[in-house]
Amino acid sequence: MSLELVAIVGVVLVVAVSVIAPRVGVAAPLLLVVLGVAVTFLPFVDRVTIPPEWILGGILPPLLYSTAVNTPSMEFRRDFRLISLFSVILVVITSVLVGLLACALAPGLPLGIGIALGAIVSPTDAVATSVIRQAGVPRRIVTVLEGESLLNDASALVLLRSAVAAIGVSISVWEVGLDFLWAVAAAVAIGWVVGRLNLAIRARITQVTSNVTLSLVVPFLAYLPAEHLEASGLVATVTAGLVTGYGAPRRLGAEERIAERTVWRTVELLLESAVFLLVGLEAPSLAADVVASGGGLGLAVLVAVLAATCAIAVRSGFVAWSLWTLARRNRRAPEVRDRLTELQDQIAEGKVPDFGASDPHLAQGRGDRRPSRRKARRLERRAAAGTATSEERIGRWQQMLRKRVADLDYLAAEKLGWREGVMLVWAGMRGAVTIAAAQTLPSGTPHRSLLILVATLVALGTLLIQGSTLGWLATKLGLTGAGEVDPGQWEALQAELNRAAFDRLASGRLESFPPEMVEKARERIARAPRSDEDDFRPGSPAVRARMEQFRTLRLDLIAAQRDALLDLRDLGAYPSTVLDAALAQLDADQIGIELHQH
Numbered sequence: 001m002s003l004e005l006v007a008i009v010g011v012v013l014v015v016a017v018s019v020i021a022p023r024v025g026v027a028a029p030l031l032l033v034v035l036g037v038a039v040t041f042l043p044f045v046d047r048v049t050i051p052p053e054w055i056l057g058g059i060l061p062p063l064l065y066s067t068a069v070n071t072p073s074m075e076f077r078r079d080f081r082l083i084s085l086f087s088v089i090l091v092v093i094t095s096v097l098v099g100l101l102a103c104a105l106a107p108g109l110p111l112g113i114g115i116a117l118g119a120i121v122s123p124t125d126a127v128a129t130s131v132i133r134q135a136g137v138p139r140r141i142v143t144v145l146e147g148e149s150l151l152n153d154a155s156a157l158v159l160l161r162s163a164v165a166a167i168g169v170s171i172s173v174w175e176v177g178l179d180f181l182w183a184v185a186a187a188v189a190i191g192w193v194v195g196r197l198n199l200a201i202r203a204r205i206t207q208v209t210s211n212v213t214l215s216l217v218v219p220f221l222a223y224l225p226a227e228h229l230e231a232s233g234l235v236a237t238v239t240a241g242l243v244t245g246y247g248a249p250r251r252l253g254a255e256e257r258i259a260e261r262t263v264w265r266t267v268e269l270l271l272e273s274a275v276f277l278l279v280g281l282e283a284p285s286l287a288a289d290v291v292a293s294g295g296g297l298g299l300a301v302l303v304a305v306l307a308a309t310c311a312i313a314v315r316s317g318f319v320a321w322s323l324w325t326l327a328r329r330n331r332r333a334p335e336v337r338d339r340l341t342e343l344q345d346q347i348a349e350g351k352v353p354d355f356g357a358s359d360p361h362l363a364q365g366r367g368d369r370r371p372s373r374r375k376a377r378r379l380e381r382r383a384a385a386g387t388a389t390s391e392e393r394i395g396r397w398q399q400m401l402r403k404r405v406a407d408l409d410y411l412a413a414e415k416l417g418w419r420e421g422v423m424l425v426w427a428g429m430r431g432a433v434t435i436a437a438a439q440t441l442p443s444g445t446p447h448r449s450l451l452i453l454v455a456t457l458v459a460l461g462t463l464l465i466q467g468s469t470l471g472w473l474a475t476k477l478g479l480t481g482a483g484e485v486d487p488g489q490w491e492a493l494q495a496e497l498n499r500a501a502f503d504r505l506a507s508g509r510l511e512s513f514p515p516e517m518v519e520k521a522r523e524r525i526a527r528a529p530r531s532d533e534d535d536f537r538p539g540s541p542a543v544r545a546r547m548e549q550f551r552t553l554r555l556d557l558i559a560a561q562r563d564a565l566l567d568l569r570d571l572g573a574y575p576s577t578v579l580d581a582a583l584a585q586l587d588a589d590q591i592g593i594e595l596h597q598h
Contacts, residue, residue, distance in 0.1 A: 010277065064150055083144060089555060091123060093318065098114070098310050099115035101306060102118070103323065124431075143429070153433055157437060158180045160174070160440070218244070247404045249566055250566060336408060344401050434458060497582065501560055
């Protein structure tokens, strides 16, 4: 089959599966894997071999970038400690234990090869987490799983590289640690620079199509330099996505962001589906390679089953320990919140409290970090130098305390109990990263074909078994139906946004608009939204000019409301689902006004 025909058939299959899957109650990725395996048995389909760089360097960067852009920064920050533990410590423990198990099952297998197998099967897959998103589980579970899968590739690939290099030679733990630190630190720096440049350049491009087109190359602009410097290209891509997602609402226009979201959803659909389809297409070829090299399929299946079981068992223990430590910290939350509220009252009275070593309450609000006494001293020095007024200091302390209180309220409302722990364990599926990482093993690596087949069986097994039962498990645990906007929180947020618009009208910085128009805008905010044509009926050129002026005023107020919303996002005062819905409404209002202007 020609490449053009393969591409056409692939797109048609992806669309067909995405339409059929919801009707039959099966996740689309699972159907694509099964479909890929079935297609290989057709007589006119040739042997399929996928170069690993296609997945690691071609498909994963844009997918990880898109996921990172849409990851709520507030929830990511709040669970960063837990995500880091899952991404590094859990990967290392799983790799070592799976390696020891593999060496016990296959006598004569070098320990380096065993640990390499553990590093291959240890990371959860960002593409596989698309299955959990469709199950409707609480947003915190999705954030932890997505954050883990975005970051654990770096630790797994560094460990894989070190384990392979250690075959026949000795490599110290310090060398592996330094290699990991460089891979992460350099990647974060590169990703941060690329993300900032992406926002700075695209903010100056007013043509929507050109603006969105530029976003398509950003993942590779972060990935390629990092890989060239032997850092983690995937972490660089994720960092660029997080920076872009956080800054886009302030730097990019509503039309650009909505168009970008639509384009990237299409890209996600095609690339995610291609990954699962390719996994199924390549599985029979890998099995044939093992048989041709004299290996036994029975041994591969046995090692895969035990490796997956070991990985799940280790993950279960690690999740249980993590939830236990979180529960211990949450027991102190009410006391800490009361103390923070007292501090807020003191600051409201104009007092700047002393956050000394005897007052550890801020540490709980910030997660596990101690109070920033250095920051307090810096603010005091600036005040003494005349660079910060008393009101500014009080405002900063109020903002900081409100953020800490919001963190505590979020952690109290979104507790991770045993039911959430079960989902965190069972949703840790392996996928394309596992298969692609196995294929990066050098051609002279002992038992290479066996390792690749084991990795493929682990990925396919977890996708098919865990992925097909996630929806059922979430229903049994009562974790479905999450993500809906709470009406009370929505009304409270709308009241704060309206207050920001009123403050803008009362600021005295709108002298260019007639007083009666400003009053009409104030009345419009106070009542149910209506179209601008209800305020000014089309008629003479003078009326049309006043209508255009009123729309300009409305755009100014929407900008003030958006700024207030983003400030509330930074504070963490509302869930990301509520903030996203409000931002979408403001964007829709802005685009509607701009369409009338044109």
